[in-house]
Amino acid sequence: MLQSLFDGILVGSVLALGAIGLTLIMHILRFANFSHAELLSLGAYFALTFDAVFGAVSNVLVQKLPWLSVTWSLACAVLIAMALTGATAAIIDLLVFRRLRRLAGPLTMVFASFGVSLIVRNVIGLVYGLRSTHYNNDIVFAMMISADPLLLVKADQIFIMCLALVIMVALHLVLTRTSIGYTLLAVSENPTLAQVNGINLGATVRLAWMLGGGLAAIAGFCYALNNQLSPVMGRDLVLSLFAAAIVGGIGSIYGAVLGGLIVGLASSLALIIIPAGYKPAIPFLIILATLYVRPNGLFGQSR
């Protein structure tokens, strides 16, 4: 039980990072972006690539961070991956979604994003191969914190949770204390009104993509660190991400965090009651229950 709780929170914090970007875009641009999860894969693979580059450049960088399986080169690579993924997200918007926004309904964008995700996923598969890989092939053994109730924890996992927490706090500060944050919140509250008040919608949308992409890259990295890299990791994660965003209430950043935790906990705790074969259905049944009580998600407003 304790172990399941811990696992749930761990998976949940990764999902939350990914869901924040998704919920922002879903709210500002009013469409469900199926290609968002592919940004997680992209971020993870960018980090893998630059890890190799940095590792080749300098011997100092291949040293591991204390306690962790993460090397300095990987840590630097993640920063670059964030920037690159953010830029890629903005470029995809420029090429595809921006044109459709002017001409079409939200559903057209949803299916364009579905097409984009097919393209991105399979390009990754062509470039990096279909097999799964790891940043570090050594298995990091978990430390037993407690035998009964059982609780096994890895240093990497603590690191992931702390990282997620730090990023969320930073995001909270940015959103509440800076003009950039104010702009983002204003636009996500009401795009038309924000524009009337002199906010440059185009720039804000770009900012939202970069922010969402950067967070997706970190989420992808955290997921890959704890599990593995694979070209289909985006596909495997996309439904959980949507579930998190929707349970939390579309547009609510804090909702996305809570939604991520709920979905993570749900899939982790569900197996206590239900056979593992039914696992894929569990998060959705919990979502159904949540929506039955709150039709617009936990923090969502009706549009």
Next chain:
Amino acid sequence: MIGLISYLTFFFTIALILAIAVLGLNLQWGFTGLFNGGVVAFFAAGAYGLIMLGGPARANEFGGFDLPYLIALAGGVLLSGVLALVVGLATTRLRHDYLAIATFGVAIAIESVARNAEYLTGGAKGLRGFERPLEAWVGQPQLYSFLFLCVVIVCLVGVYIALEKLVDSPFGRLLRAVRENERAAQSLGKSPAHIRLTAFVIGAMIMGLSGGLYATFYAFISPQDIAPILTFQIWAMLIVGGSGNNRGAILGTLVVWGGWVGSGWALTAFAPASMQLYAGSIQYILIGCIIVFTLLARPRGLLPERLTTTQYAESSVEKR
């Protein structure tokens, strides 16, 4: 030449079976604005319902009542309808993305049951042993395929005509009103919840019919047939074709399905032998490009919805 005809018979059989499901979705989304993310659940209910009712008995398992084909098919369609009624009653308050994820969850749950509840659905190995109607009587497989295509065409045309009649009637006007502005419709004495539920159930039963025909054609159904990808394929067909337009829905099905499998042909024909192993990934990229570029070129679909006034009065004999 015979090969080409035989293949095209097959291609159109599958495409048109899917087109029926796309028409069902068009009633739900195109006309009523219901974001059904669980198309495959109702497709599955029709398919499994048919084989469970019409198939032979299986040892230690439920189902296999060996009922006459048409009764089994109707039973499958009815099962979809009942499922839609239950799901609709539970989710009728939800809107947009929330409805989509809820119905998607239902589809995943149905797939999970199909995969795990061996007693009921045969589990992951699927259900088989269903006798296709009149197959033995026709004898010749090619002729049978052709006749089956004719039956599918009849079903499609029947559904198409029925839906056109429906959406051209005051009922269709009511559906569009609920799609356009639910609050206004309610303020004008209409009951949106009831209308949404009606459209949801009818659309789901049409999807069930599609699933039933699909299971008839393969005489087999397994959880692999009801993977979430089918929901996406059917949606992509509707959006590419043009939602709110039944002819667009059918055209969209042919284009998306044609592109989906056509990209596979193109690759075996053109890609160098050394690339064949990567053809699978490249095919997916091509499929993605077809969807994206079609939508960029025709954002409202190939045949967008047209603005019409419902003309049902006696005096207006001549249509525009």
Next chain:
Amino acid sequence: MQNSERVGTQSTAESVLSIRGLTKRFDALVALDDVSLTVGRGSITGLIGPNGAGKSTLFNTVVGDVKPDLGSIEFNGKPIQGYTPDKVFRCGLARTFQIPQPFPEMTVLDNLMLSAPSQLGEKFWAPWFLQRKIQRQESIHLQQAHEILEFTTLDKVAHLAAAHLSGGQQKLLELARVLMSKPDMIMLDEPAAGVNPSLTQLLIEKIHQLNRSGITFLIIEHNMDLVMKHCDRIVALANGRIIFDGTAVDAQASEELLDSYLGQPGVGI
């Protein structure tokens, strides 16, 4: 609806809508505070008050969009609290919206045709079994719709999508739509806001015409000139409470009413 005959035989003194002790809170905000109000049959009643006074909430509560915490509502002598908006409409009490709510991608004519009450064709099975009956009913509705379109001067745009109408035309469409059902009473939410003067004039004329044919009006309006000139009776709301209820002449004399309006921009007294 056979209300036209009924109205003729009944005196105007009788109340058509009667609200008692209506209270609605949104968290800390008291939107309606023990509001009691009766609207006489055949009258034109103006409902005034500053922004946020609770006027629209009153409308929404009466038609069942918003659930009241306390209070009762009677329409034509029948309690209607707890009814959903569609049921209230079917009782003969229609409302329009402050921000027009058209069916944007439907033609103006279809906006009207939709609004006809008790349509046989709205059953999904009906087109197969009752085609002739539906056609006959549609013909009647079509004629009626054309008459109303002409009456509201929307006949020129009958085949345009409602989204393409001007703001003023959309206000007229709101009124035209509810007329299809021949309601006993219409509640208009700021019918003249954002409408150019000549259209406003037309609108007022139409309201008077309809009133003469027996329809009761309850109108939310900010334009005091209009209210004073055309309403038999004026009710003023402030902070969810009724602060004035009387004739236009009394209203001009009421200090309290004037006080509550002092400094209210855009209010022309």
Next chain:
Amino acid sequence: MRKVNLLSPRAALLSLLLPAIWISPTSTVLAADCETKIGAVLPTSVDWGRPIAETAQFAVDLFNESGGVKGCDIDMVLRDSQVDPKIGVDAAKALVDLDKVPLLLGAVSSGVSMPILTSVTVPSGVMQMSCCSSSTGFTDVAAEGKTNGLWFRTFATTRNQAAVAAKLVQDKGYKSVGIFYKNDDWGQDIGKLVKADLEKLGITVTTSVAINDAQPSYRAEVTEALKTKPEAVYMALYPAEGISVTREWVSLGGTQKMVVANSLKSDEYRDGVGFQYLSDVIGHDSAPPRTDSADSFTAMYKEKFDSEPNGPGLPNIFDAVMISLLAMEAAPELTGAAIAAQVGKVTDPSGTPVNADAAGLKEARALLADGKSLSYQGATGAVVFDANGDVSAPAVAWTFTEDGTAEAAYYPLADVDTFIATLSK
């Protein structure tokens, strides 16, 4: 009514043109002056599917180098099944009707192979041979006489493999076992059989956990199994989820005593998990032949791919290709029925043993020309098909080594059958 301009949507036009373009001939330079097409429907866009396709192509190349079929090169037209029955069946139909292949290899998943069999190959009289479809449904279809003898699979029946798995557990002396099985038809089947067999042997099965495809994390499943504290685990998984589950399992301190199914006999799995954690692993598989030529096959494979032929379905697809092509060579005419009729002749236990290498294939051609029957000795053993197109093969136990796998024990068919008989008592 408005006229609809059908020509304006560019993409519609494009997709309508696609069928037309495909007819244009391919220009491949070939050694022989003629070529014969065969079809293959395999999931090349899936991680474990691509190596299977690679191996199929390798087997075809090998056969062509040794002289092809009736002096003609074999051109294997490969289509992706996307693990989607609709797509796979369409691809099969196109291969049969448009490319006119008399022989179809595939598919991998039973859910795809089955509709191909019932709605494409049998109605068209095309022979179908699958490397890896394991569903017992095929045996039923064949027993009902609905395959017209056109269906074969080189995947040894799950029954034997499950029994060997139980035997391995017993021989290792494990007292309690937790089971992870892939939640598909094969996994459900073998998971259930192994559980039953173990319980018959008096070994406790602490838990039996279904592992679904494509889940973001298997932590919860692993944790559930961990709580039951089994002495060893049995895994019937594919490499993708196998790697994920094993790494979670090991990192959480789960036992490294593992018995694994043949699907995990792959470099991907060994490299993905890391060899250092797999030293206590023993696996089961159908056995390669007890002849010297087995080594030459492995050597050929190694030369080509720089790795051993390990991975789910790799030896099976190799044999499927070889047996099919030998049957084609033996067939008087290239129709599905004629080829299928010769399968028994090239896998005749009383025939002359031939190996699947260049010399063996040359010898096979000569023997077939003389009207003699062969006993094909392939990568999964001396394959023999029964009347339902199923094979029973001897079994082998194997372990991982630094750079591949090593055989640990060999169980002749008779031994396996005896063991199964003791289980069913």
